[in-house]
Amino acid sequence: MTPSSNEYIVKASNVTRLAWLSALAIVALAAAMFAGAGAAKAEGVGSPDTECQRAFGPGYVGFKVEEDEKELNGTYKDSDTGLTIVISGTNSSLHTFDYKSSSPVSVIVKGGPDQGTLYPSSDNGTGLHPPFNTSSKKGWYGISHITFCSKPETDKTSKLEITKTAKDPVVAPGGTTAFTLTVKNYGPGTAENTVVTDDVPQGLKIDSVDEPCTVSGQSVECVVGDLAAGKSVSFNIVVTTPKATVSAPTEDQLDISKVEAQISLQPGETRTAEITCGAGGIMTDGAVRVDHVDQGTGDLGSVEVHRVNSLDDSTYGTEVTNNATGQAQAKIFGVCVSKKTTLGNEVTVGPLVSKTFGFGKGINSAELTCEAGTTPVSPGYEVSGSSAVLIASTPTDGNGRKFTLDVSGDEAKVTLSMRCLTNETSSGAPLEFAPISKTIEVGPGAVVSEQLTCAVGYKGIVAGWDYEYGLVPLGNDPQPITRVFRIWNPSDQSMKATLHLLCLKIRTGGSGSAPSEFVNTGYVNSSTTQGPGAVLSDTATLTTDALLSTEAEAEDETDIYSARLSGRTLVVSVVTAADSGRIKVSSASKVSLGRKVLRKGSVLGTGNVSGKSARIRLGRLAAKAVKAGKLKKVRITVKSGGVTRSELLRIKLS
Secondary structure, eight states: OOOOTTTTOOOOTTOOHHHHHHHHHHHHHHHHHHHHTTOEEEEOOOSHHHHHHHHHOTTOEEEEEOOOGGGOOEEEEOTTTOOEEEEEEEETTTTEEEEEEEEEEEEEEEOSTTEEEEEEEEEEEEEEOOOBOTTTTSSBOOOOEEEEEEOOOOOOOBOEEEEEEESSSEEOTTOEEEEEEEEEEOOSSOEEEEEEEEEOOTTOEEEEEOTTOEEETTEEEEEEEEEOTTOEEEEEEEEEOOOOOOOOOOSOBOOEEEEEEEEEEOTTOEEEEEEEOOTTEEEEEEEEEEEEEOTTSOOGGGEEEEEEEEEETTEEEEEEEEOSSSOEEEEEEEEEEESBOTTSOBOOBOOOEEEEEEEOSEEEEEEEEOOTTEEEEEEEEEEESSOEEEEEEEEOSSSEEEEEEEEOSSOEEEEEEEEEEESBOTTSOBOOEEEEEEEEEEOTTOEEEEEEEOOTTEEEEEEEEEEOBTBEEEEEEEOSSEEEEEEEOOSSSOEEEEEEEEEEESBSSSOOOOOSEEEEEEEEEOSSOBOTTOBOEEEEEEEEOTTSOHHHHHHTOOEEEEEEEETTEEEEEEEOTTSEEEEEEEESSOEEETTEEEOTTOEEEEEEEETTEEEEEOOHHHHHHHHTTSOOEEEEEEEETTEEEEEEEEEEEO
């Protein structure tokens, strides 16, 4: 408890000297009582930080005010911490003052030789004063200076960024390459319990992974542990693509394409937009993707989509509001399936199936169904009377589609709609569908872009999703073999999202083929809260090209990916045409260890390639140089099948 501004005021007018001394004695007694009730005496001088740490403990920082008491009233701001102090009610006769602060502070009021009065943490105080002058009994010492002490909260968040690349993004069917995942922590805090995961697409064979990564089926997990600020780690996943298969030739096929339009919104503006396939196409899907909101004026969730729906069999429309105080950018996309095949056979779609619901506040779901022999396409919704977000639009086990909306206000009027595509052409040739889906994890604070890719000979015609409550859908982009979903997690917890894509075979007959494109996404997670700008997923695409000559590939089929020292053994990840060969390790630079020298080019060890790796026993001096950080890179030379390949690699330590 601090005294009120008038608690210890003793007026000197119209009193005798005896009365004045008596008043001072009362003041002294009150000061002593106050000291016992929260105020204390501070000893020592130094910098403001030193003063605060002596008085209140480690971690405190100080902001000193040194003004004449008569000029003490005013506002003071610490440019280092942003702390603002307002001093008022100063009594230069009694040496007291009041204060208010923008955040709680502990206070040292200095006066007299090496002395000060301490006040506990608060965002305000009245009647603060220096120590009592017991020697002269003239009341409190004059104020020499005031130090306001605060203990800043340590920012323990980290900012992880993962990048993923394919060493050879295009290979021949049956070829081998490596995905490299690199994670860096931009700080300021340590990223604790960091784990990298990667679900390698079906069809790719996992040949090897760097330690400490482990493999379970198609899933790779790399336990990093604690990753300090400024540090990074990298891992390689070596994979082999499937061999080529031949599709049965067919003559009749569909044309599937994409259309799009830009939507630019001023602050507070509501706009409508339409896109069309024209008379020759059926629009089987439409979506609005939110791309940008001016910095500091709102976030991606500030753009509200009231409607995305099929207006006729070839047209989609939307209505969008920008609730930010700055400009926003969005796009509307559509997928068009030709109404006639290349041989002139017709593809037909039924009239709009729609139903209107009254949805209350919270999570609401409803389902629409198509008749047998048709497939649901062209899903849409329209909301009025309240705000709502479409958090799920998914195919059902039956011949239907389920919609789930999160209504934020009072009851909303929601109209759900779709069309039903006939499952065969006018000639009776069946349309062949291939639904695909996967579940991902979206880290806290992250905006991720995730892809689903149809197999060769197929294109995506309808997207779907089911987002855990709290995720914000930012739309999706049909490409159209690949569908890219954009998702924002504004929370401080990881959440799951399940993505769907209905793929339609371009040709109306014939057998499928092995995928030629593999979209592989790596993820990083940590128990530490991630700060703004964290990138917790990244995608690399691997493509097989049947036109690549296997003979040409054989000339350069030796690849060297990584080198890791375990004890004195150097483990090298390597791929050769015959899974065999000889390997040599040489020093990439001159290294001195005491009186001993490793010259550049010195052979550190030799060995045999077996399978996808080689193990070379290094000499004691070489191993010591690596562990000491003096030998960071080595040159690795592999001879296999009459071909020699050399790579300069950085050595990792187990």
